[in-house]
Amino acid sequence: MCVKVACVGGGPAGLYLSVLLKRQDPSLDITVHERDPEGSTYGWGVTYWRGLYDRLHEEDPESARALDRDSVRWRDGIAHVRDLTVRHSGEQGHGIGRHRLLEILTARARELGVRLEHEREITADDLPDADLVVAADGVRSALRTRHAAHFGTEVTAGRNPYVWLGTTKVFDAFTFAFVETDHGWIWCYGYGYGPDRSTCVIECAPETWTGLGLDRASEDGGRALLEKLFAGVLDGHPLLGRSGGTPWQTFRTLTNRTWYRDNLVLLGDAAHTTHYSVGAGTTLALEDAIALAAALREHSELPQALARYERERKAALLPVQSAARYSAQWYENLPRYVRLPPERMFALLGQRHSPLLPHVPAQLYYRLDRAAGQLEPLRRFKRWLGPKVARTVHARALAARE
Structure with missing residues (x-):
C-alpha cells in the first residue's frame, strides 16, 4: 500500500498524476520534484483532441474547466502546396500553451495539498524515500537510464x-x-x-x-x-x-520492454515517445497518469498495480505507435505524394497512418480509399488487408534484425 509518493519531474504527466492521486486519497504524502525553476519550460503549444477532453472532465473537472477556458479550437485543416491551397473540415482540435498547461496543473496540485519542490535535481543515486517513485523526467530520464538494461530501453533515431x-x-x-x-x-x-x-x-x-x-x-x-x-x-x-x-x-523514438522496477515506475516520455506528426505526446502522458492512478486505486499491492498499469498502457499504445511510425515514414517519403493534385495529396496526408498506403501506388490507394468510403465490402477488405500487411512488414523487420 502506498502512503508516500515521489514524482520526479514536474511536467504534465507528473503533475497530473499527483492531482489524481490526491483526489483519490487526500491522506497520501505526495511530492513533485522538478529540477527547473517554477515557470520555466520548453516548447510552445501542445495539442489534444475530443477524446482526451472528455477524459479530463471525468477525472478532474476543476483542472479540466481551467484547461478548457484557456484552449483555442479549430476544425479545419489547410494544406499549402506551392501556390495551391486545400481546406478540409474534420474533428475538433484543441491547443494550449505548454506554459499555461503547467500553470493550471501546478495550481491544482497545490490546492489539493501536493508538495512541489522546484530546482531540485533527483539522481538515480539519491532517490527520495517513498513507497512509490515515479520517473516522469522525460525522454532522457536519468532514473530510467541507470537501469536501462532492466527496462529494455531502445532508442531509434x-x-x-x-x-x-x-x-x-x-x-x-x-x-x-x-x-x-x-x-x-x-x-x-x-x-x-x-x-x-x-x-x-x-x-x-x-x-x-x-x-x-x-x-x-x-x-x-x-x-x-x-x-x-x-x-x-x-x-x-x-x-x-x-x-x-x-x-x-x-526525432528519437523510445520504447521500453518493461515499465517498472521494484517501486520505480516510468511515466510519459520516460516510458515511450511517438513521432510529433501525430500530435499525441501530451495526450499519452496524461493518459498514462490516469491509468497509473486507476491501477493504484484498484490494487492495494504495489506489484499488482504496476503490472496492471504496464499491461494496459502498452496495449493502448500499440496502435498509436504504429500510426506514428507510418506517419513519420509518410513525410520521409514525401516525393511519392507531393506531386499529386493537392486535394489527393491532402487526402493521403490524412491517411498517412495506414500500414497499407506505403505498399500500394498512391493514385490507386486514393481511388481505393474513395471507393471504400462508399462500399462496405471494400471497407471490410481494407480493414482486413491493412493488419496483414503490417504483420508482414513487422516480421520482415524482426528477421532483418536477427
Missing part, C-alpha cells in the same frame, strides 16, 4: 531533421505548408495555441537541410531563411526561438 519554433502568426486551422527549393522539399506544421501565438514545426530531408545551409547557419540566420521560405503562410510574422537556443534535431 529518425531520418529527417526538424526544429520546433513559435510564431506570432495565429493559425486559424491546423496548417501544413510544403515548399519546393533547389535542394528538395521543406515543410511546416502550424497550429494556434493562444490569442497571439502558434507553434510552427519545420522539417525536411537531410540533403535539403545541408543543401540549404541550415546545418551551418547561425540560429538567427537559419530563422531568417525559414521566414523567407514560408513567407506565404507567415504573412510577415517572425519565427521565434526559445532562450538558450533552439537546435535542429532528429
Whole structure:
C-alpha cells in the first residue's frame, strides 16, 4: 500500500498524476520534484483532441474547466502546396500553451495539498524515500537510464531533421505548408495555441537541410531563411526561438520492454515517445497518469498495480505507435505524394497512418480509399488487408534484425 509518493519531474504527466492521486486519497504524502525553476519550460503549444477532453472532465473537472477556458479550437485543416491551397473540415482540435498547461496543473496540485519542490535535481543515486517513485523526467530520464538494461530501453533515431519554433502568426486551422527549393522539399506544421501565438514545426530531408545551409547557419540566420521560405503562410510574422537556443534535431523514438522496477515506475516520455506528426505526446502522458492512478486505486499491492498499469498502457499504445511510425515514414517519403493534385495529396496526408498506403501506388490507394468510403465490402477488405500487411512488414523487420 502506498502512503508516500515521489514524482520526479514536474511536467504534465507528473503533475497530473499527483492531482489524481490526491483526489483519490487526500491522506497520501505526495511530492513533485522538478529540477527547473517554477515557470520555466520548453516548447510552445501542445495539442489534444475530443477524446482526451472528455477524459479530463471525468477525472478532474476543476483542472479540466481551467484547461478548457484557456484552449483555442479549430476544425479545419489547410494544406499549402506551392501556390495551391486545400481546406478540409474534420474533428475538433484543441491547443494550449505548454506554459499555461503547467500553470493550471501546478495550481491544482497545490490546492489539493501536493508538495512541489522546484530546482531540485533527483539522481538515480539519491532517490527520495517513498513507497512509490515515479520517473516522469522525460525522454532522457536519468532514473530510467541507470537501469536501462532492466527496462529494455531502445532508442531509434529518425531520418529527417526538424526544429520546433513559435510564431506570432495565429493559425486559424491546423496548417501544413510544403515548399519546393533547389535542394528538395521543406515543410511546416502550424497550429494556434493562444490569442497571439502558434507553434510552427519545420522539417525536411537531410540533403535539403545541408543543401540549404541550415546545418551551418547561425540560429538567427537559419530563422531568417525559414521566414523567407514560408513567407506565404507567415504573412510577415517572425519565427521565434526559445532562450538558450533552439537546435535542429532528429526525432528519437523510445520504447521500453518493461515499465517498472521494484517501486520505480516510468511515466510519459520516460516510458515511450511517438513521432510529433501525430500530435499525441501530451495526450499519452496524461493518459498514462490516469491509468497509473486507476491501477493504484484498484490494487492495494504495489506489484499488482504496476503490472496492471504496464499491461494496459502498452496495449493502448500499440496502435498509436504504429500510426506514428507510418506517419513519420509518410513525410520521409514525401516525393511519392507531393506531386499529386493537392486535394489527393491532402487526402493521403490524412491517411498517412495506414500500414497499407506505403505498399500500394498512391493514385490507386486514393481511388481505393474513395471507393471504400462508399462500399462496405471494400471497407471490410481494407480493414482486413491493412493488419496483414503490417504483420508482414513487422516480421520482415524482426528477421532483418536477427
